[in-house]
Amino acid sequence: MGISSSGSMFYTPKCDDSDIPIVGMCFSSVDEGVMFYKKYARISGFHARCRGDKRCAGGLIKYKYVYCNRQGKHTKDLIDTLDNSNGKFKYRRTNTNRCECQAMVAIKLAAVGVYKYFRFVADHNYSLADVKCTQFLKSNRSLCFAYQSFIRQCSNLNIGSTLAHGLSKELPGGFSNVGAQKTDYKNFNRDVRAYIRSVDARMVVNKLLHKLEFCGGHAFDYYVEDGCLLRMFWADLTARKNYAAFGDVVSFESCMLLGRTIHLQQQAKIHWAKHGDLNSSYFHAALKKRCFTNKICRLKDQAGN
Helix, strand or coil, X not given: CEECCCCCEEECCCCCHHHCCCCCCEECCHHHHHHHHHHHHHHHCCCEEEEEEEECCCCCEEEEEEEECCCCCCCCCCCCCCCHHHHHCCCCCCCCCCCCCCCEEEEEEEECCXXXXXXXXXXXXXXXXXXXXXXXXXHHCCCCHHHHHHHHHHHHCCCCHHHHHHHHCCCCCCHHHCCCCHHHXXXXXXXXXXXXXXXXXXXXHHHHHHHHHHCCCCEEEEEEECCEEEEEEEECHHHHHHHXXXXXXXXXXXXXXXXXXXXXXXXXXXXXXHHCCXXXXXXHHHHHHHHHHHCCCCCCCCCCC
Protein backbone atom coordinates (compact mmCIF):
# COMPACT_ATOMS: atom_id res chain seq x y z
CA MET A 1 0.00 0.00 0.00
CA GLY A 2 1.19 3.49 -0.83
CA ILE A 3 0.10 7.04 -1.54
CA SER A 4 0.42 8.60 -4.98
CA SER A 5 1.49 12.17 -5.72
CA SER A 6 -2.19 13.19 -6.00
CA GLY A 7 -2.92 11.92 -2.49
CA SER A 8 -4.88 8.78 -3.48
CA MET A 9 -4.01 5.38 -2.06
CA PHE A 10 -2.86 2.50 -4.24
CA TYR A 11 -2.23 -1.18 -3.53
CA THR A 12 0.53 -3.23 -5.16
CA PRO A 13 0.17 -7.04 -5.18
CA LYS A 14 2.88 -9.05 -3.44
CA CYS A 15 3.93 -12.42 -4.84
CA ASP A 16 7.00 -14.27 -6.06
CA ASP A 17 9.15 -12.55 -8.65
CA SER A 18 8.66 -15.45 -11.05
CA ASP A 19 4.90 -14.78 -11.12
CA ILE A 20 5.08 -11.01 -11.71
CA PRO A 21 4.59 -9.85 -15.32
CA ILE A 22 7.47 -7.82 -16.75
CA VAL A 23 7.45 -5.56 -19.77
CA GLY A 24 9.26 -7.38 -22.55
CA MET A 25 8.28 -10.94 -21.54
CA CYS A 26 7.73 -13.06 -24.65
CA PHE A 27 5.20 -15.81 -25.28
CA SER A 28 4.51 -18.15 -28.15
CA SER A 29 0.81 -17.25 -28.29
CA VAL A 30 -1.67 -14.69 -27.01
CA ASP A 31 -3.46 -17.26 -24.85
CA GLU A 32 -0.23 -18.08 -23.08
CA GLY A 33 0.28 -14.43 -22.17
CA VAL A 34 -3.32 -14.07 -20.99
CA MET A 35 -3.11 -17.20 -18.84
CA PHE A 36 0.12 -15.99 -17.24
CA TYR A 37 -1.52 -12.70 -16.19
CA LYS A 38 -4.66 -14.46 -14.91
CA LYS A 39 -2.48 -16.77 -12.84
CA TYR A 40 -0.75 -13.69 -11.42
CA ALA A 41 -4.20 -12.24 -10.63
CA ARG A 42 -5.36 -15.37 -8.79
CA ILE A 43 -2.22 -15.39 -6.65
CA SER A 44 -2.38 -11.66 -5.94
CA GLY A 45 -6.04 -11.57 -4.91
CA PHE A 46 -7.99 -10.07 -7.80
CA HIS A 47 -9.81 -11.21 -10.91
CA ALA A 48 -8.75 -10.33 -14.47
CA ARG A 49 -10.80 -10.18 -17.65
CA CYS A 50 -10.06 -9.64 -21.34
CA ARG A 51 -11.46 -6.37 -22.59
CA GLY A 52 -10.73 -6.51 -26.30
CA ASP A 53 -8.18 -6.92 -29.05
CA LYS A 54 -7.09 -5.48 -32.38
CA ARG A 55 -6.48 -7.67 -35.41
CA CYS A 56 -4.50 -7.41 -38.59
CA ALA A 57 -6.02 -7.59 -42.05
CA GLY A 58 -5.58 -11.36 -42.09
CA GLY A 59 -7.42 -11.82 -38.77
CA LEU A 60 -4.27 -12.32 -36.70
CA ILE A 61 -4.39 -10.71 -33.25
CA LYS A 62 -2.06 -7.71 -33.11
CA TYR A 63 -2.94 -6.23 -29.70
CA LYS A 64 -4.59 -7.84 -26.69
CA TYR A 65 -5.65 -6.07 -23.47
CA VAL A 66 -6.30 -7.74 -20.10
CA TYR A 67 -7.67 -5.54 -17.33
CA CYS A 68 -8.56 -5.87 -13.69
CA ASN A 69 -12.16 -6.95 -13.28
CA ARG A 70 -12.98 -3.70 -11.46
CA GLN A 71 -11.80 -1.54 -14.34
CA GLY A 72 -14.27 0.96 -15.78
CA LYS A 73 -17.55 2.22 -14.40
CA HIS A 74 -21.16 1.17 -14.90
CA THR A 75 -23.49 3.83 -16.25
CA LYS A 76 -27.28 3.82 -16.54
CA ASP A 77 -29.32 5.89 -18.93
CA LEU A 78 -31.55 8.43 -17.22
CA ILE A 79 -35.29 7.92 -17.69
CA ASP A 80 -37.93 10.61 -17.76
CA THR A 81 -40.46 9.36 -15.20
CA LEU A 82 -43.15 11.65 -16.62
CA ASP A 83 -42.93 9.93 -19.99
CA ASN A 84 -45.30 6.96 -20.03
CA SER A 85 -43.47 5.37 -22.93
CA ASN A 86 -40.54 4.59 -20.62
CA GLY A 87 -42.69 2.59 -18.22
CA LYS A 88 -41.95 -0.72 -19.91
CA PHE A 89 -38.19 -0.44 -19.32
CA LYS A 90 -37.18 -1.97 -16.00
CA TYR A 91 -33.65 -2.06 -14.66
CA ARG A 92 -32.46 -4.80 -12.39
CA ARG A 93 -31.21 -3.58 -9.04
CA THR A 94 -27.63 -4.79 -8.84
CA ASN A 95 -24.59 -3.63 -6.93
CA THR A 96 -21.47 -2.89 -8.91
CA ASN A 97 -17.87 -3.14 -7.72
CA ARG A 98 -16.36 -1.22 -10.62
CA CYS A 99 -14.07 1.51 -9.29
CA GLU A 100 -12.12 2.58 -12.41
CA CYS A 101 -9.07 0.52 -11.50
CA GLN A 102 -6.27 1.00 -14.05
CA ALA A 103 -4.33 -2.23 -13.41
CA MET A 104 -3.77 -3.98 -16.73
CA VAL A 105 -1.38 -5.65 -19.11
CA ALA A 106 -1.12 -5.14 -22.86
CA ILE A 107 0.19 -7.73 -25.31
CA LYS A 108 1.35 -7.06 -28.85
CA LEU A 109 2.59 -9.08 -31.77
CA ALA A 110 6.39 -8.67 -31.91
CA ALA A 111 7.10 -11.16 -34.69
CA VAL A 112 5.45 -14.13 -36.34
CA GLY A 113 4.54 -16.49 -33.52
CA VAL A 114 5.99 -14.20 -30.83
CA TYR A 115 3.96 -11.99 -28.46
CA LYS A 116 5.29 -9.83 -25.67
CA TYR A 117 4.14 -7.49 -22.90
CA PHE A 118 4.64 -3.85 -23.89
CA ARG A 119 2.69 -2.23 -21.04
CA PHE A 120 2.04 -3.29 -17.47
CA VAL A 121 0.28 -1.42 -14.63
CA ALA A 122 0.54 -3.18 -11.26
CA ASP A 123 -1.09 -0.68 -8.87
CA HIS A 124 -4.77 -1.01 -7.88
CA ASN A 125 -6.95 1.69 -6.35
CA TYR A 126 -8.71 -0.73 -3.95
CA SER A 127 -7.56 -3.19 -1.32
CA LEU A 128 -6.93 -6.68 -2.68
CA ALA A 129 -8.31 -9.89 -1.23
CA ASP A 130 -6.51 -11.40 1.73
CA VAL A 131 -4.59 -14.63 1.30
CA LYS A 132 -7.27 -16.52 3.26
CA CYS A 133 -10.00 -15.12 1.02
CA THR A 134 -8.44 -15.69 -2.40
CA GLN A 135 -10.20 -19.06 -2.60
CA PHE A 136 -13.54 -17.22 -2.85
CA LEU A 137 -12.53 -15.25 -5.94
CA LYS A 138 -14.51 -16.07 -9.05
CA SER A 139 -11.38 -17.20 -10.88
CA ASN A 140 -10.49 -19.64 -8.07
CA ARG A 141 -13.94 -21.23 -7.76
CA SER A 142 -14.88 -24.23 -9.86
CA LEU A 143 -17.08 -27.32 -9.72
CA CYS A 144 -15.42 -30.57 -10.69
CA PHE A 145 -17.38 -33.42 -12.24
CA ALA A 146 -17.67 -35.23 -8.89
CA TYR A 147 -19.43 -32.29 -7.24
CA GLN A 148 -21.61 -31.71 -10.29
CA SER A 149 -22.74 -35.33 -10.13
CA PHE A 150 -23.33 -34.96 -6.38
CA ILE A 151 -25.54 -31.90 -6.94
CA ARG A 152 -27.67 -33.78 -9.49
CA GLN A 153 -28.05 -36.76 -7.15
CA CYS A 154 -29.16 -34.44 -4.36
CA SER A 155 -31.62 -32.76 -6.71
CA ASN A 156 -33.14 -36.16 -7.58
CA LEU A 157 -33.72 -36.66 -3.84
CA ASN A 158 -35.36 -33.22 -3.48
CA ILE A 159 -32.31 -31.83 -1.66
CA GLY A 160 -31.77 -28.18 -2.49
CA SER A 161 -28.55 -26.46 -3.50
CA THR A 162 -27.95 -24.89 -0.09
CA LEU A 163 -28.26 -28.18 1.78
CA ALA A 164 -26.18 -29.94 -0.88
CA HIS A 165 -23.43 -27.38 -0.33
CA GLY A 166 -23.57 -28.07 3.39
CA LEU A 167 -23.30 -31.81 2.80
CA SER A 168 -20.37 -31.32 0.43
CA LYS A 169 -18.20 -29.78 3.12
CA GLU A 170 -18.39 -33.00 5.15
CA LEU A 171 -16.58 -34.96 2.42
CA PRO A 172 -13.32 -32.94 2.13
CA GLY A 173 -13.43 -31.64 5.71
CA GLY A 174 -14.55 -28.02 5.41
CA PHE A 175 -16.02 -25.30 3.21
CA SER A 176 -12.53 -24.13 2.26
CA ASN A 177 -11.92 -27.46 0.49
CA VAL A 178 -15.16 -27.52 -1.48
CA GLY A 179 -13.93 -25.08 -4.13
CA ALA A 180 -17.29 -23.37 -4.69
CA GLN A 181 -19.94 -21.32 -2.90
CA LYS A 182 -23.67 -21.82 -2.51
CA THR A 183 -24.22 -19.45 -5.42
CA ASP A 184 -22.20 -21.72 -7.70
CA TYR A 185 -24.34 -24.68 -6.66
CA LYS A 186 -27.52 -22.74 -7.40
CA ASN A 187 -26.19 -21.54 -10.75
CA PHE A 188 -25.29 -25.09 -11.77
CA ASN A 189 -28.78 -26.35 -10.92
CA ARG A 190 -30.24 -23.44 -12.88
CA ASP A 191 -28.11 -24.23 -15.93
CA VAL A 192 -29.09 -27.91 -15.83
CA ARG A 193 -32.80 -27.07 -15.66
CA ALA A 194 -32.41 -24.62 -18.52
CA TYR A 195 -30.59 -27.28 -20.57
CA ILE A 196 -33.29 -29.94 -20.15
CA ARG A 197 -36.22 -27.55 -20.40
CA SER A 198 -36.99 -28.42 -24.03
CA VAL A 199 -36.46 -32.18 -23.67
CA ASP A 200 -37.92 -32.92 -20.23
CA ALA A 201 -40.99 -34.68 -21.67
CA ARG A 202 -38.78 -36.85 -23.88
CA MET A 203 -36.69 -37.82 -20.85
CA VAL A 204 -39.79 -38.98 -18.95
CA VAL A 205 -41.09 -40.98 -21.93
CA ASN A 206 -37.71 -42.64 -22.51
CA LYS A 207 -37.41 -43.54 -18.83
CA LEU A 208 -40.85 -45.19 -18.77
CA LEU A 209 -40.21 -47.00 -22.05
CA HIS A 210 -36.93 -48.30 -20.66
CA LYS A 211 -38.73 -49.42 -17.51
CA LEU A 212 -41.39 -51.16 -19.61
CA GLU A 213 -38.74 -53.37 -21.22
CA PHE A 214 -37.81 -54.91 -17.87
CA CYS A 215 -41.30 -54.94 -16.29
CA GLY A 216 -43.61 -56.92 -18.51
CA GLY A 217 -46.63 -56.52 -16.23
CA HIS A 218 -46.69 -52.75 -16.59
CA ALA A 219 -48.68 -50.76 -19.13
CA PHE A 220 -47.64 -47.45 -20.69
CA ASP A 221 -48.97 -45.28 -23.48
CA TYR A 222 -48.70 -41.61 -24.46
CA TYR A 223 -50.10 -39.22 -27.05
CA VAL A 224 -48.12 -36.53 -28.87
CA GLU A 225 -49.58 -33.81 -31.06
CA ASP A 226 -47.54 -31.20 -32.94
CA GLY A 227 -44.41 -32.25 -31.08
CA CYS A 228 -46.01 -31.71 -27.63
CA LEU A 229 -46.82 -34.39 -25.08
CA LEU A 230 -50.53 -34.03 -24.32
CA ARG A 231 -51.45 -37.21 -22.48
CA MET A 232 -49.56 -40.01 -20.78
CA PHE A 233 -50.82 -43.17 -19.06
CA TRP A 234 -48.82 -45.43 -16.76
CA ALA A 235 -50.08 -48.38 -14.70
CA ASP A 236 -48.05 -50.91 -12.78
CA LEU A 237 -49.00 -54.49 -11.98
CA THR A 238 -50.90 -53.55 -8.81
CA ALA A 239 -52.99 -50.96 -10.66
CA ARG A 240 -53.88 -53.49 -13.36
CA LYS A 241 -54.98 -56.02 -10.74
CA ASN A 242 -57.18 -53.37 -9.14
CA TYR A 243 -58.71 -52.61 -12.50
CA ALA A 244 -59.41 -56.30 -13.12
CA ALA A 245 -61.07 -56.60 -9.71
CA PHE A 246 -63.13 -53.38 -9.64
CA GLY A 247 -63.74 -52.88 -13.34
CA ASP A 248 -63.69 -49.09 -13.64
CA VAL A 249 -61.19 -48.24 -10.93
CA VAL A 250 -57.49 -47.70 -11.52
CA SER A 251 -55.37 -46.94 -8.43
CA PHE A 252 -52.12 -45.02 -8.64
CA GLU A 253 -49.63 -45.33 -5.83
CA SER A 254 -48.22 -42.09 -4.51
CA CYS A 255 -45.79 -42.74 -1.69
CA MET A 256 -45.05 -39.08 -1.18
CA LEU A 257 -48.70 -38.07 -0.76
CA LEU A 258 -49.42 -41.13 1.40
CA GLY A 259 -46.48 -40.37 3.66
CA ARG A 260 -47.53 -36.74 3.90
CA THR A 261 -51.09 -37.75 4.86
CA ILE A 262 -49.87 -40.15 7.55
CA HIS A 263 -47.55 -37.46 8.91
CA LEU A 264 -50.41 -34.95 9.16
CA GLN A 265 -52.64 -37.53 10.84
CA GLN A 266 -49.98 -38.30 13.41
CA GLN A 267 -49.42 -34.61 14.10
CA ALA A 268 -53.18 -34.08 14.48
CA LYS A 269 -53.48 -36.93 16.97
CA ILE A 270 -50.58 -35.60 19.02
CA HIS A 271 -52.07 -32.11 19.02
CA TRP A 272 -55.49 -33.42 20.04
CA ALA A 273 -53.98 -35.57 22.80
CA LYS A 274 -52.33 -32.47 24.26
CA HIS A 275 -55.10 -29.89 23.86
CA GLY A 276 -58.27 -31.72 22.80
CA ASP A 277 -59.80 -32.41 26.21
CA LEU A 278 -59.09 -28.96 27.61
CA ASN A 279 -61.77 -26.30 27.83
CA SER A 280 -59.88 -24.10 25.40
CA SER A 281 -60.50 -22.14 22.23
CA TYR A 282 -59.00 -25.01 20.25
CA PHE A 283 -61.64 -27.44 21.60
CA HIS A 284 -64.53 -25.06 20.80
CA ALA A 285 -63.11 -24.32 17.32
CA ALA A 286 -62.87 -28.04 16.55
CA LEU A 287 -66.41 -28.59 17.85
CA LYS A 288 -67.78 -25.73 15.77
CA LYS A 289 -66.06 -27.03 12.63
CA ARG A 290 -67.46 -30.54 13.13
CA CYS A 291 -70.98 -29.19 13.69
CA PHE A 292 -70.71 -27.11 10.54
CA THR A 293 -69.45 -30.12 8.55
CA ASN A 294 -72.27 -32.40 9.77
CA LYS A 295 -75.01 -29.79 9.36
CA ILE A 296 -77.78 -30.71 6.89
CA CYS A 297 -79.06 -27.57 5.16
CA ARG A 298 -81.74 -29.13 2.92
CA LEU A 299 -83.02 -32.45 1.60
CA LYS A 300 -83.77 -33.49 -1.97
CA ASP A 301 -86.18 -36.21 -3.05
CA GLN A 302 -85.97 -38.52 -6.06
CA ALA A 303 -87.87 -36.01 -8.20
CA GLY A 304 -85.26 -33.38 -7.50
CA ASN A 305 -87.48 -31.22 -5.26
